[in-house]
Every structure is written in structure tokens, then in C-alpha cells.
Amino acid sequence: MTITILAFIIALFFAMNIGASGAAASMGVAYGSGAIKKRNIALWISGVGVFLGAIIGGKEVVKTIGSGIIPSSILNVNLVIIILGASAFSLFIANMAGIPLSTSEVTVGSIVGVGIAFHAVFTDKLLIIVMFWLIVPIVAFALAFFANLLIKDIERRFIWLKQKKWTRILTVLVILTGFFEAFSAGMNNVANSVGPLVGAGLLSVDSGTCIGGLFVALGAICLGKRVIETNGKKITNFTLLQGSAVSGLGAMLVISASLLGIPIPQTQVTTCSIIGIGLSEKGCSIFRKSVIEKLLKVWLVSPVFSLVISYSLVKIFLEADPYSISIVLCVFLATLGSVSLMKHTGKWNSQNNRKDKIKYIIRTRKREREPAAWRDFS
Template identity: 25%
Template sequence: MFIMIFAGIIGFFMAFSIGANDVANAMATAVGSKAITPRQAAIIASFAEFLGAVLFGTAVTKTIASGIVNIEAIGEPTLIMYGALSALIAATAWVMVATVFGMPVSTTHSIIGGMIGFGLVSGGIHIIYWSRLAQIVLSWFLSPFLGGLISFFVFKSIVHSILHRNNPVKCARLVSPIAVGVTFFVIIYMFFLKNVETAHITSLSSGIIAGILGFLISRPLITRFIAKNDNSQYDVVETIFRKVQVLTSIYVSFSHGANDVANAVGPLALIYIILQTGALSTGAELPPYILMIGGLGIAVGIATYGYKVMNTVGYQITELNNTRGFSIDFSTATTVLLASVLGLPISTTHTVVGSVTGVGMARGFEVVNFSIIKSIIYSWFITVPFAAGVAALAYILLTHFF
């Protein structure tokens, strides 16, 4: 039980660290385009991250707990618990070091590295699920690409359906409620598909109904808002999307919580399963409180420290306006939520970079520094071996002394 409490504390600390640092990058576009203030972002993120973690966090958590290392091949449950703890310690340590040195490393990659390290040292090369790991690594490449692809098309659609029209405001009155409807559709469709586990057609119908409701509710609100606003055409369009972006910022934090909570509670879940079943059963169900610990840790991290980080990260990026911000947020959130449903642990921040690139390719920005992609790729090559090395060392020490 002691190991569970200790892992719970470290898991909570890792979740806190995600809330304090990582969430700022997920919310930066909404804050940077002034759709919401850092304080509002903190409030939204605290709730949405928690909900996302609890409602959608299971699949990725299971992947980290039992989808990378073949724990049954290790045999001894105590060794597995020490291994999970080592992975968590290594990932947390690496994230802390990277934060101090300002490196754009991913908590997701850190925890995967940690799990690999423990697996290799405890059971050798054969106990890693290499094909599953290959899928995960492939998703690290694919997620920024998919984010970029979606944001490119979303922004291009806004350009052609609104910005290039003779009366952009009139067109925005029709298109922006559609954007709201599509956002509602994606969230509800995926929620039913994954959580309620209904038939595909039922999930699709529920999504469509939610989408239509989103359209019908937002249309009169936006029309009323336009009637009150007498600024220039483009200013009005941007202000409309500023309102819509409040919704997509919730969507981003929700998706982020769904995917990243696993980085904090994945190893904890593994320890819980072993303690609960007394054996190496990977089929055991996760109790909601495991995800709640992670969700709560993220929320506390945001509330105590994250909003200060948001202030410096996102505030006053003058290049970023709301049509661009909406495109980035929508594509990031959709990509991350899709990965969460598929149980793929990906980096939200790297997906944001992909989405920014997509909008840049669609001529949405005056200047963007894409050389950051290089430093992100370098960080992958450093993060996974480092976290693996530290996890291996921690495992040897823990098994030696306890």
C-alpha cells in the first residue's frame, strides 16, 4: 500500500507539473489572440482538463500502463510496481530538468521513455511491445501532420467562405455557427463512441443532434452580437470568432486532459491493478478516482502556477488573431481527442506546432519560425533515452534497496 501512496504522490506531482507548464502551451493561442484572459483560461482549463481526464483518459492510461511493456513476462508483481514507480520518477525528473532549462520536451515522451527503460532493465529487449511502440512513435510524427492538415483546411475554408467574400460579416453570421456545430458534433460523437460504447450509428446520430443544437443556439446569439457591433468588417469577423474561440479553448483543454492525464497516472494505474488483483491482470477496470487524482493534479497545477505561465506564454502575440486562433485550436483539439480515443499518447504541444504550421502554409501569418520543428525533433531523441536511462537506474536502486 505504501508504494501506491508514494506513486500517488509522485503521479499527483507529475500532473501538477503538467498543469503548471504544459497547459499554458495548449491554451496559448486562445490567450494570445485575446479570446480569453489568462485568469479565464485558468478557470476554463481547471474544469475542462479534469473532465477530459475523467471522461476520456482511460484508453491512453491503459496504453501507458500495459501497452508498452509486457508485464506478464516479468512475472514478479513487486518488481513491476517498482518499475512503474521508476518510470514515473524518471519522467517527472526529466520534465523538471527540461522546464528549468526551457527545453520543449514532452511529458508524454518522457513517460514512454521511462516505461521503456524499466522494461529493458527488468526483462530485456523481448518484453517491449515493439510493434505497439512503433505505432506510438508513428503517432508522434502523424499528430503534428494531422493537426497541420486540419488547420490548413479549416483556415482555408474560413478564407474562402468569409474573408474573401464581399460581405465578410454576413458570411461569418452563417459560417461561425456551423463551426460551433461541428465542434459540438466531434465532442459528442467521440464521447458516445468511446464512453457510452453505443452502436456507431447511435453515436453518429447523437453527434449530429448535438451539432444541430450547437448551430441553432449559437446562430441567434451571433446575429444579436453583429447587430450591436459597428466596427470594420474584419474586426467584426474577428470578434465573432473570439466568441467561438472560447468554446474551442474549452475543447483544447478537454482534449489535453484526456490525453495527458495518462502521463501522470499511467504507472499509478499499473500499480493499482497489481495491488487490486494481486496478479498481472491487464484486463482489470480502472477506477475513476485514479483518473481523478491526475485530473485534480492538473487542475491544481493550473490554478496555482499555470495561469502565471499563461500570462508570459500567450499574452499579446499580436500576430495571432481569432480566425487563426480558432483554426489552430479546433485542429489541435480534434487531433488530440482522436488520439485519446485511439489510446495513442501524443504531445499536445507538438500538435499545436503542427496546427500553427498548417495555418502558416495557408498564408495566415506574416512570420513564423518553423526552425522550432528541429528543436522538437532533437528533444525526442534526447527525452526518450534520458527518461529510459533514469528509469533503469531508479529501478536498479529500488529493487536493490527495498
């Protein structure tokens, strides 16, 4: 009984972190475009949208997470705790860094880690999911890029759209599309917290979507401040038409995947749409922003990170043997060493760049103090 209660606590904690990451990011466009000026209002709208999306359309993805990647027959309370614990830990780290991480990636990674430990993974379904992960964000990026070219042409041709009357209409439009995107986040992301519980027979599908949706909504409202700032303000700025395009495209793609029962990286879809808008506005300079680099690194690491954690936990606590524990410890120490080395290398390069810059400034000032004839000669 105590273990079951622990499983539910971890699931609800994970649900709140999902709300803080994916659901909050869904309203980042409306907030960043200025359609909603107060951050708390944007988060409340996000919470309502994600709850409705979960209870209305979240069932198909719950079934996939619960029994579509690994057999539900191997799931028990212990494995549910391992899956949700590995996922929640990965997502919590990302939230503390203010990074909109894909909850679908960390959850699927944790499930696959358990499946590998028991040699029971539905590889055909997994390949389909990974294919969607690769294709859908690229499609979102491309659609947003070309949509923005069209938007810029429309704004240039129809200057009257910037009049106060039409600005109000566009403001309502971007809020509605933001709500639509939050709705899609509820459809797709609630499964990540309650899917393992449903697969293990601890919850029904209907109860899981309702309870999970409620806690995802609470997470968006209470914990989503840093992520909505990252998505809304730190990547690029938007007009109202651009904000509507990003939210509408993201919602359309995520809802389509949800109807097929595919857990999709909803945050990646939204962020790739934002980057597509930024590329058509500012060119390749947007890729030099540190926040973009940080997002890409976390996206690449997150599924592997949660996979390794869940696999290690199974080997240590459920199938303990000296060989497995030794391998896990070696991998952990190697990872820590690699991270430490990368940090040291980064600091070293930063110090060298700073020294080179100081030397350049000193040389430039010396040349400015020299006579013109001597500067020409040198």
C-alpha cells in the first residue's frame, strides 16, 4: 500500500512538472507577442486549456504510454515508480534551468530503459514514435518559416491591419490559438504522468486523464513562470499575426499526433515554430543565441538521460548483480568526468578569448596614439 501511494505521489509531482514545462510553454507565444501582457493570466489560460484537452482527448496517448511501448504485463508498482521517478528527475532538472523540455521524450526514454532491462520493447511502435519526433518539429519549423514570409507580405500590403480596431481582433485571435495549443498539450502530455499507472492497472483511463489533467494544469499555473519567459521573451519577439501562426500550427500538429496515439514533443514543435519565425525575420543570427544552443543540447540528452537512469535503477534495485552495478557506476563516473572536462574546456576557451580581446584593445589603442605617417608605414 505504501509503495502504491508513493507511485501516485511521484506521478502527480511529475504531472505538475509537465505543466511547468510543456503546458506553460504553449502560452509563451501569446505572452511573448504582447497579446497577454500579464504572465499570470497567460498561465491561468494555459491551465484551463490543458485540463480540458486532457479529459476530452487524452485517452489515445495514455493507452500508448501504458501498453504501446512495452508490454503492460511486465508493469508493476515498482517499475511504475522507476519510470516516473526517472522521468520526473530529468524534467525537474530542466525546469530549474528554465528550459522547455519535452516530457514525451523523457517519459518514452524511461519506459524504453525499463523495456531494455527486461528485453521487452515493441521496436516497431518505438520507431514510429521516433520518426514523428524527427519529422514533426522539422515540419513545424518549415511551416512557420514560410508562414512568416506570407505574414510579412500581408502586413506590408495591408497597413490598415495595424489600426487599433484590427489590433484588438488580432489580439483575440492569438489568445484563442494559444488556448488551442494549451488544449493540444493536455491531449498529448497528460499521458506521460498517468500512462504507467494505467498500464499497471492502478488507474482507469478516464480517471487517469482527469486526475493527471488537473495536476498538469496546477503545474502550469504555479510553476510555469521561468519556462514561459524563455519561450515568450528570450528567443525572439513576435507580432500578433506571427504569434497566431506559431500557436495555430503547433496545436494542429500536436492534435493530429494525439489522435493517432503518438506522444509527440509538443514543446519542440512550439519552439521550432518560434525559431522558424526568427530565422525568416533575422536570418541565421538567431542560431547564435545561447538559449537556442542550450535548448538543442537538452533535447538531445533528455531521452538518453532518462533511459540510462531507469535502466540503472532496474539493474540496481530489481536485478542486482555485481556486474551490472559496476557498469552503471562506471557509466555514471564517466559522465561526471565528461561534464567536468567540458566545463573546464569552456572556461579555458573563455579565458583565452578574453585575453585575446584585451590584447587586441591594447594594440589598437597604441596604434591610435602613433603618428599617422608611422601607422601607414607599419
